[in-house]
Amino acid sequence: DPLQALNPFGPYSALQNAMSRDLQRTVALDLCFPFQLQPCLETGLYHAAVVSPIQYARLSKAQRFPVIAVPAGEGEPIVQPALLVVPADSPIQAVEDLRGETVAFGPAPDSRTHYAALDLLAAHGLQKADLRLELLPIPGSLKHLPNAREVVSCVLSGSAAAGFVDEGEWEELPETSGPAGAIGRDMLRVIARTAALPNQLVISSPRLDPQTLECVQSFFIRAGETHPEALQPLRIERFELPSDELLATCRELAVRESRSAAANGGAEALSPTTDSPAQ
Incomplete structure (x- = not known):
């Protein structure tokens, strides 16, 4: 706006x-x-x-x-997780199956779809270097998208094997897909949930x-x-x-951010250079 x-x-x-x-x-x-x-x-x-x-x-x-x-x-509850989703017909069954794959994240500063998402991957033995990374805008960067609809579209198009979406935004999607390619939750499958955090x-x-x-x-x-x-x-x-x-x-x-950063060779490996201001 x-x-x-x-x-x-x-x-x-x-x-x-x-x-x-x-x-x-x-x-x-x-x-x-x-x-x-x-x-x-x-x-x-x-x-x-x-x-x-x-x-x-x-x-x-x-x-x-x-x-x-x-x-x-x-x-809404005061805390919600982010959901890790894959196409309904995807062969991926577990977080560990994402090694070497592209994963779509939410905005870089987002506590759930970026930071808690990285925590979830790390808990299953996956660091940033274990994923397929982007060439643009910066070589070796994660795939960040501005909102849940972009993430879901990216996953369904095959541009990413999986993606993280807020549970609240997931619930706003129709339960079943509609005409003219309208996206429904039945087109996707949830394979994991992050820690639940407040907005x-x-x-x-x-x-x-x-x-x-x-x-x-x-x-x-x-x-x-x-x-x-x-x-x-x-x-x-x-x-x-x-x-x-x-x-x-x-x-x-x-705490987990520090551990993941060390595993990736430095804090900047996971931390975006900018963050949203507090108010």
Whole structure:
């Protein structure tokens, strides 16, 4: 959306206004790039941030940054896996069968269809070097695609032997294929699932005082009931408290990323050079 690119805070405006009213203090928004995230939270320049699971996992001693709440979309659980799919008639039966094959991933910064996907492959003995890699745009790169439909189309066309799609996007596909080549789930087969992760996490600065932290957390947890109209532009239905298991799964992303990077000869072998800003 070009307008959102010009004003990335537009969808947050209603939530910002509601939060300012409820907390009786001005809430300001800012764009925070990954390299700024930790120092800005540690110094208290930012009181809170909306981050992806991999951004949270990469924080040094992430436990120091309280997770205030976790958002969920309408009718969705707060965590979902990515699914590894192959054509329904594919001879591939297991993850291990993908050695030497092309695998389609989601966007490079995506926590589920990139990072958790690489974790799944590594758990089955496959590193980046074990896959058939791309010549363009960079020789030796993974095949990244912008969304689930592109991944599914790539898999069905034979351009990739398998691909990773978010479970939520998978469920949005029709159960059966339709006329004019419409894609249905019956054309594909799920052979594995990644770890289940949230879309985002709302985290706090360690310098935020306990009373304010409690008020901010209370606002988010009640927002689905008290300010549903403010959540709608963000496609969020509610916020929930995180479980210890959820946080441990998120933090494990960075541990596995380091192991996989070492196995591939360096961090840049798996890590994209850019990441989406936190907000």
